[in-house]
Amino acid sequence: MVLQADEALAESLIQYIESQSSFAIAVANRDLVVNGEVVTGNLGAARELATRLHLLGIGAVRFQRGLTLASLSQLVALLARRPADVPDSAAFPDLQGIVVGRVDYEQLGLADEATLRAEGQQLWQMLATRLLDRLLTGAGGAVAAEGVGSGQPGTTAPTLGTLLQRAAVDVHAAEEAFAALNDIAERVSMAPRTVRDTVGAQMDELFAAVDDAALVATLRSAPMAARTRFTSALVELLPSASMIRWLTIAADANGRELSPHLVRLVTKMSAHQIGRSPEAADQSLRETMLALVQGWDTSGPDPEEHHLLLDTLAEWSALERSKLQEGDTVHLDPMSHEAIRLVQMACELDYVSDDAVQAVRHLADHGFTTQLLDWSEQATSDDTRIRLRELSVTAQSAADTLLATPFDAAAAKQLLDAMPDSAAQLLIDPLEVCESRAGRRLIYDRLHRVGPALEPALRERLLHPMPWYLARNLLGLLRDIAVGHPESVGVASAPAGPLLLFQSHEHPLVRREAMRVLAHHGSTRSAALRRALDDPSDDVRQAAVETILALRNVELPREVITRLLTIADSETVEMDRREKALRAAVAVCGPVGSTHAGQAEVRAWLVAHCTRRGLLKGIKLAPATPLVRAGVQLLAARFGAHEDVAPIVALARSEGLLK
Helix, strand or coil: CHHHHHHHHHHHHHHHHHHHCEEEEEEECCEEEECCEECCCCCHHHHHHHHHHHHCCEEEEEEECCCCHHHHHHHHHHHHCCHHHCCCCCCCCCECCEEEEECCHHHHCCCCHHHHHHHHHHHHHHHHHHHHHHHHHHHHCCCCCCCECCCECCCCHHHHHHHHHHHCCCHHHHHHHHHHHHHHHHHHCCCCHHHHHHHHHHHHHHHHCCCHHHHHHHHHCCCHHHHHHHHHHHHHHCCHHHHHHHHHHHHHHCCCCCCHHHHHHHHHHHHCCCCCCHHHHHHHHHHHHHHHHCCCCCCCCCHHHHHHHHHHHHHHHHHHHHHHHCCCCCCCCHHHHHHHHHHHHHHHHCCCCHHHHHHHHHHHCCCCHHHHHHHHCCCCCHHHHHHHHHHHCCHHHHHHHHCCCCCCHHHHHHHHHHCCHHHHHHHHHHHHHCCCHHHHHHHHHHHHHHHHHHHHHHHHHCCCCCCHHHHHHHHHHHHHHHHHCCCCHHHHHCCCHHHHHHHHCCCHHHHHHHHHHHCCCCCCHHHHHHHHHCCCCHHHHHHHHHHHHHHCCCCCCHHHHHHHHHHHHCCCCCHHHHHHHHHHHHHCCCCCCCCCCCHHHHHHHHHHHHEEECCCCCEEECCCCHHHHHHHHHHHHHHCCCCCCHHHHHHHHHCCCCC
């Protein structure tokens, strides 16, 4: 019985995590917190679980991808033990796919500093060993370290630093390195402050053994959204003294220019707050840096002064741009100056040499995209003009233009118009993190114009965690491809299984778009529509009805028809929605005279709803509500020749309900 219960729990959790990326429970006092929401109501099981977590010293448990039945069973066994049987000094087991965090007793003043630091050292050794293993196997063995694996210790900062340095030169090895470092940040995020400080000091020592270029390359191996989350996590983890270096590295990886004067100013302001303790000043610095990482949040206590500062910086930026447009290149670095000369020569000679290609890419990655697109219009031939425009669109130039603050709609439109369809997948990450609604609309419209060629990139991105609004947008693009390009083989042949998970998403707009995509996939149409018609959201159910109406003449199984008739029969549903559900049921029950299992059910429902038995056992029409009028019309159109229906049609004609 225990094994069956564990298997059922594991199956549910794994299915949920595939669509949501993680599931977390935590304890606040004696209340249970699930994915950040306190479980309300007098729920005995929730209160008991919260009490067990509290007494065992567990502050939070996060379930992640990679969860196995064995690791889940170990956790359940731990929670099932009596607290008195678990020693205070016992370390939590290392569970695959599960992160267990202690209650942060520091907040209560009950911490044993030595114990917490020892726990931090143990946690670092475990994570460093995992990092070492991943680096040594990364890129099929492309990364190796002398002496490692032969019995010598390999988790020291110099050794790990050497491996990170070597991993940066190989794309696949860099991806493995980022994944391992990201795992460390995830696992430490729920630990007490002292434990985080201990692990953070070890991470700082590791990063000190790696040069900036290697760390930048490692960050760039990950998608933009992932590296932003990782950067935010390290702001909370690394010592304050190392934060400026880390922020500069992160800015370089994202193609951002971070003013050293601004960082120094923020540091001094945070460190010299009058009347603040060192801990408070440190936390203030972290919060300020986190705001910088997450996009210049101006919702602080002095938003007016902050806006004035940003306006001043924007004016300086506009001034410098106007100088550049006027041909004033005195302040350019020599490489950019030479690159501009090469691009101008390419336009004049109508020939794009290898040197000109490198020059365009350099300028595109250093903020000259708008100027490059303007210069390309001066080219003599269309071939040269198109070539220069395509070269001007790089991942870096797209990020710089589309994520600029404040957002420049004209520059963004210019870049999007120049972008070839083959590079449109570069827009998926900006669609997630762009803070401007106008910017997201422009990006979405450009992706929409690509059509079926974009489908593989959309499906690949949907396999990874993302915010709900990005999932909605990507599913909407897939839906439009399916509707606008029915001849596309992608929708019919690509596996639709991963998309089914989005019908379990917490946000109804994501579930709605998932249903619309799956309804155009023959193998998943019926299951998707059944789930949508049972959805707790009225909008999702209504969208399913409208999708069925749009499909037209596509036969669906009887269970779908039964659900449609249930909606039509519900007096709590608006009349126009009931009528649509009825018309949808008639449309998918097969042509007249077919043997479809649902056809008799639809006919019987229409007869019962449109008629009443008279006192002399005759029949009469029901009161002429809009639904009855629609039902009579459907009876006449689809079942008028049936012996049970013919008298009803004749009666309706005599009473003027039918022409």
